[in-house]
Amino acid sequence: MNEHELAVLKIGGSVITDKNGELAARTQEINRLAEEIQKANVHNLIIVHGGGSFGHPSAQRYAIKEGFKEDGQKIGFSETHHVMTVLNGLLMDSLIWHKVPAMSITPSSCLITENGRINHFEDTPLKALLKMAFIPVLYGDAVLDTKLGFTILSGDQLVSALATRLNAERIIMGVDVDGLYDADPKVEKTAKMFKHLTLEELKKLHGKLGKPTVCDVTGGMLGKIAELMPAIEQKIRVTIINASKPNNVYKALEGETVEGTIIEKV
Numbered sequence: 209m210n211e212h213e214l215a216v217l218k219i220g221g222s223v224i225t226d227k228n229g230e231l232a233a234r235t236q237e238i239n240r241l242a243e244e245i246q247k248a249n250v251h252n253l254i255i256v257h258g259g260g261s262f263g264h265p266s267a268q269r270y271a272i273k274e275g276f277k278e279d280g281q282k283i284g285f286s287e288t289h290h291v292m293t294v295l296n297g298l299l300m301d302s303l304i305w306h307k308v309p310a311m312s313i314t315p316s317s318c319l320i321t322e323n324g325r326i327n328h329f330e331d332t333p334l335k336a337l338l339k340m341a342f343i344p345v346l347y348g349d350a351v352l353d354t355k356l357g358f359t360i361l362s363g364d365q366l367v368s369a370l371a372t373r374l375n376a377e378r379i380i381m382g383v384d385v386d387g388l389y390d391a392d393p394k395v396e397k398t399a400k401m402f403k404h405l406t407l408e409e410l411k412k413l414h415g416k417l418g419k420p421t422v423c424d425v426t427g428g429m430l431g432k433i434a435e436l437m438p439a440i441e442q443k444i445r446v447t448i449i450n451a452s453k454p455n456n457v458y459k460a461l462e463g464e465t466v467e468g469t470i471i472e473k474v
C-alpha cells in the first residue's frame with residue numbers, strides 16, 4: 209500500500225527541450241532532473257511532461273488540435289504521437305538509469321476526449337502502479353476525440369485532471385521562468401513575479417496575461433493557468449517553479465520552499 213500524500217509534477221517542455229528549435233532535446237537537463245527526482249525519493253508521485261519542440265511543431269503543422277478534417281492530417285496525428293514517445297523515451301531512459309522506478313503510460317492508449325476535454329479514462333493500471341509505489345510518467349499527447357476525431361491533450365490538462373481525480377495534495381509546475389508574472393518575463397524585462405495568489409486573484413489576472421510567443425498549441429502560460437483552476441478550486445496547492453534552475457525540483461519535491469508562485473484557493 210502507498211499511503212503517502214500524492215504529488216503531481218509537471219516537467220515543462222520549455223525545460224527539457226529548446227522550444228525555439230525542433231526536436232531539440234536538452235539531454236543534460238533531463239539527466240539533472242532525473243537525478244533530482246531520484247534524490248528526493250518521493251513515494252507517491254506522478255510525473256507529466258510537456259511536448260516542447262517535439263509535440264508542438266508537428267501538432268501545429270497538421271492542425272491536430274482543431275480535429276480531423278482531411279486524410280492528409282492522419283500522418284500528422286501519427287507523427288505528433290510518435291515524437292512524443294521519443295521525448296518520453298529520453299526521459300524514461302534517464303529516470304531508469306538513475307534507478308527511479310518509473311513506468312510510462314501512454315495517454316492516447318488509455319483515454320479519449322470529448323471536444324478536447326478528457327472523458328473516458330481507463331486509469332486502473334495507473335492506480336495499481338501508484339499502489340505499488342511506481343512512478344507513472346504521462347505526457348501531453350495526440351489523442352482520439354469523440355466529437356473532433358482527434359485532438360491535442362495538453363500535459364497541463366492531464367496534470368489537473370489527474371490531481372483532482374486522485375485527490376492529490378499538491379501540484380508542482382516546472383517551467384523555464386521563475387514563476388507567474390504580470391507579463392511574459394521573456395518579453396517584458398520589467399515584469400513582476402507573483403509570490404502568492406489566491407484563486408480569486410488568479411481569475412482576475414487571467415485575462416491580462418499574454419499569448420505564447422513560441423510554438424505552443426495549448427496556449428502557453430495562459431492555457432496552463434486556465435487548466436489549473438479546477439484543481440485549485442479543489443484545494444490542491446499549486447506551485448509554479450523554475451525547473452531549469454538546479455535543485456528547485458528536488459527542493460519542491462522535498463517540501464522545501466522554492467522561489468516561485470504559490471497559488472491556493474483561499
Ligand SMILES: Nc1ncnc2c1ncn2[C@@H]1O[C@H](COP(=O)(O)OP(=O)(O)OP(=O)(O)O)[C@@H](O)[C@H]1O
Nearest residue numbers: 220221222258259260388389391392394424428429
Ligand atoms: N505571465 C507570464 N508569466 C510567466 N511566464 C509567461 C507569462 N506569459 C508567458 N509566459 C511564458 O510561458 C512560458 C511557459 O509556458 P510554455 O507553455 O511555453 O512552456 P511549457 O508548458 O513548459 O511547455 P510545454 O507546453 O511544451 O510543456 C515561459 O517560457 C514564459 O516565457
Ligand SMILES: [Mg+2]
Nearest residue numbers: 258424426428
Ligand atoms: Mg505549454
